[in-house]
Amino acid sequence: MESMNEQAAMESDSAIVRASWSGSDRSEGREFAGWTNFAATPYISFTHGERFATNHANAIAAEQYGMFEQVDAIPAGGIIAKPTFSINASGEALWETLFLMEKAEAGMSPDTNDWIYTAIMPDGSLMGRTLGENSDGMYFCAACHMGASDTDDLLFMEPEYRVQN
Numbered sequence: 462m463e464s465m466n467e468q469a470a471m472e473s474d475s476a477i478v479r480a481s482w483s484g485s486d487r488s489e490g491r492e493f494a495g496w497t498n499f500a501a502t503p504y505i506s507f508t509h510g511e512r513f514a515t516n517h518a519n520a521i522a523a524e525q526y527g528m529f530e531q532v533d534a535i536p537a538g539g540i541i542a543k544p545t546f547s548i549n550a551s552g553e554a555l556w557e558t559l560f561l562m563e564k565a566e567a568g569m570s571p572d573t574n575d576w577i578y579t580a581i582m583p584d585g586s587l588m589g590r591t592l593g594e595n596s597d598g599m600y601f602c603a604a605c606h607m608g609a610s611d612t613d614d615l616l617f618m619e620p621e622y623r624v625q626n
């Protein structure tokens with residue numbers, strides 16, 4: 462039996478297109494959409510390819526991430542996901558890179574302040590992951606984020622885009 466969504470999509474002559482990252486070997490590519498979204502609206506992230514972005518935190522990270530500039534530290538196991546998309550000149554929406562930051566156990570990755578940076582490409586393949594595939598190539602993520610030492614290397618979207626409580 463068709464779900465309500467599928468029915469509605471067919472009636473409006475539109476199609477549900479699954480995020481390409483859902484085919485990734487990494488489970489975050491499927492799971493992040495169920496996490497807490499802290500962006501009230503997609504906004505253009507100039508530091509991540511000028512793509513539209515939102516910011517989602519898993520259950521371990523959400524309470525601390527939601528404190529924004531007052532954050533103390535994200536606990537180990539906390540993950541922030543930043544899915545991105547673009548709209549091309551023909552008006553087509555395209556899935557772009559999924560950016561992830563995961564807090565590892567203390568001492569796991571001293572060079573990156575124990576943050577594991579991951580990027581999943583639009584086709585679901587892995588661009589790289591700190592301490593894993595293409596780890597050196599991912600260091601530029603840390604190099605920029607580590608400028609935010611007062612906020613556990615988090616840089617946060619501008620306040621006007623945040624979900625207001």
Ligand code: HEC
Nearest residue numbers: 506508541543560561562578579601602605615616617618
């Ligand atoms: C030149 C600086 C810069 C680089 C390089 C960079 N980021 Fe970011 N990142 C930011 C800024 C600024 C924000 C917050 C504003 C925004 O979303 O654009 C952010 C936000 C994030 C967030 C949401 C958590 C937060 O800080 O609020 C994630 C996840 C993230 N970046 C992952 C990555 C990954 C993975 C890479 C490398 C592939 C990367 N970033 C490279 C500057 C950078």
